[in-house]
Structure formats: structure tokens, C-alpha cells
């Protein structure tokens with residue numbers, strides 16, 4: 162089966178990770194399924210990026226294991242792992258002034274040089290409204306423009322698993338919505354999508370599931386309705402807040418620092 166049709170379940174079992182002197186992931190157990198769009202949320206330093214980096218294979222947990230459809234992820238050859246999971250880090254500055262299209266094409270490297278490379282690059286750039294940057298040096302783009310090109314690089318491949326760390330952070334509201342609609346559509350097509358997000362409104366509106374991390378501990382996991390309660394958000398972030406729900410769309414109102 163090629164990656165286009167492949168559906169992938171990711172299991173994290175008892176993950177423990179130390180960075181510096183800090184235990185940044187503690188006994189993390191969670192599963193990510195095909196067709197599910199999951200938001201990983203939590204305050205700064207909670208361990209969101211660390212968890213995504215473990216799943217992407219950038220970091221190796223000290224104990225516990227990550228499996229892709231039951232196979233130990235760390236035992237997979239690097240190319241196979243890259244074909245199964247595409248990852249966009251939280252921030253990254255381009256080292257060379259590649260054109261936008263060439264940077265996007267880097268996302269196809271795990272598949273060699275597919276014959277329809279140019280069509281795929283064009284399609285991925287259109288998904289994030291980045292066609293205008295195809296011939297521009299990426300070192301000359303604004304923060305949000307560069308982010309859209311990097312997002313196209315994430316989307317250009319055929320990996321069944323998409324992992325993106327704060328993908329909406331640099332984007333204006335139109336492009337935030339467009340991107341989340343794309344992630345929703347890709348999940349509906351069977352992809353397993355994991356996003357670290359700070360925007361609780363976007364998480365509530367588009368995601369099937371939310372994992373709430375605090376100091377490396379999984380404080381809660383479930384539907385947005387289950388996790389987005391003033392009690393849980395207050396405990397994790399130290400703020401009082403309200404959620405107004407209308408037709409499945411949440412309006413999050415932060416009130417005061419507790």
C-alpha cells in the first residue's frame with residue numbers, strides 16, 4: 162500500500178523525557194488515529210513541542226515507546242519514517258536563499274524526484290495561498306509569508322501523519338482559517354493530524370480531540386467540550402475564563418490571571 166492510501170495510528174506509551182535537568186514529559190500515554198485532528202495545548206514550557214518532536218523522531222524519549230500501527234517507530238528506517246510522518250517545527254530560519262518553490266519541493270525528498278513534482282509543489286502552495294512566493298528568495302519573505310511556504314513543504318508529500326508545531330502562530334486570520342480548513346479536510350480524508358496550538362478558539366472549532374499538557378503531564382484529553390472547561394483551563398494556565406458554545410463553535414473569553 163502506498164502512503165496516499167495508508168492510514169496510520171500512532172501510540173505513545175509511558176513516554177518520559179528529560180531535557181537539561183527538567184523532566185519535560187512524564188508518563189505520557191495517548192493515541193492518535195486516522196481521520197482525527199488533535200490539538201496539543203498547554204502553557205509555555207508544558208512540553209507540547211517536546212511531545213511533537215518525540216513523535217516526529219527528532220527527540221528520543223528516555224523510556225516508553227512510540228509505535229506506528231504497532232511497529233516501534235525508532236526501529237523504522239529513516240526514509241520510511243519520513244514517508245510516514247511529515248513534521249513542521251515551531252520555528253526555523255532558512256539557511257539558504259532558495260526560491261519558495263524549491264523550499265516546498267524539499268518536502269518531497271523522502272519520495273525521490275516524483276515525475277509530477279511541479280504539479281504537487283504548485284498544488285501545495287495553492288493550499289496556503291503561497292503561489293506568489295514560488296520564485297521569491299525565501300530569505301526575503303515576511304514572517305507569515307515564509308511560514309506559509311514552510312506549511313506548503315509540510316503539505317506537499319503524501320505522509321499519512323502530519324505534525325505541525327504552532328502552524329497558525331504567524332498567520333493573519335484569513336490564512337489561519339484557510340489552513341485549519343485544510344487540516345480539517347486532510348483529516349476527513351483519513352490523515353492523522355497533530356497540531357500544537359495556542360489558539361483555543363481554533364482548537365475548539367476545528368479539532369476532534371484536545372490534549373492538555375501541564376508541566377510535562379497530560380492533565381486532560383478528550384473532545385473540545387470535555388477539555389475546554391473553566392476548571393481545567395484555570396488549573397493549567399492559571400486564568401479564569403468563560404466558554405460560550407454556539408452550534409459547536411466555542412468563543413473563549415479569558416477573564417483574569419488567578
Ligand SMILES: Nc1ncnc2c1ncn2[C@@H]1O[C@H](COP(=O)(O)OP(=O)(O)OP(=O)(O)O)[C@@H](O)[C@H]1O
Nearest residue numbers: 180181183185203204205206207208209210211212
Ligand atoms: N534544548 C533544551 N534544553 C533544555 N531544556 C529544554 C530544551 N528545549 C526545551 N527545554 C525545556 O523543556 C520544557 C518543555 O519545552 P517545550 O518546548 O516542549 O514546551 P512547549 O509546551 O512547546 O512551550 P511553548 O508554548 O513555549 O512553545 C521547557 O521547560 C523548556 O525550557
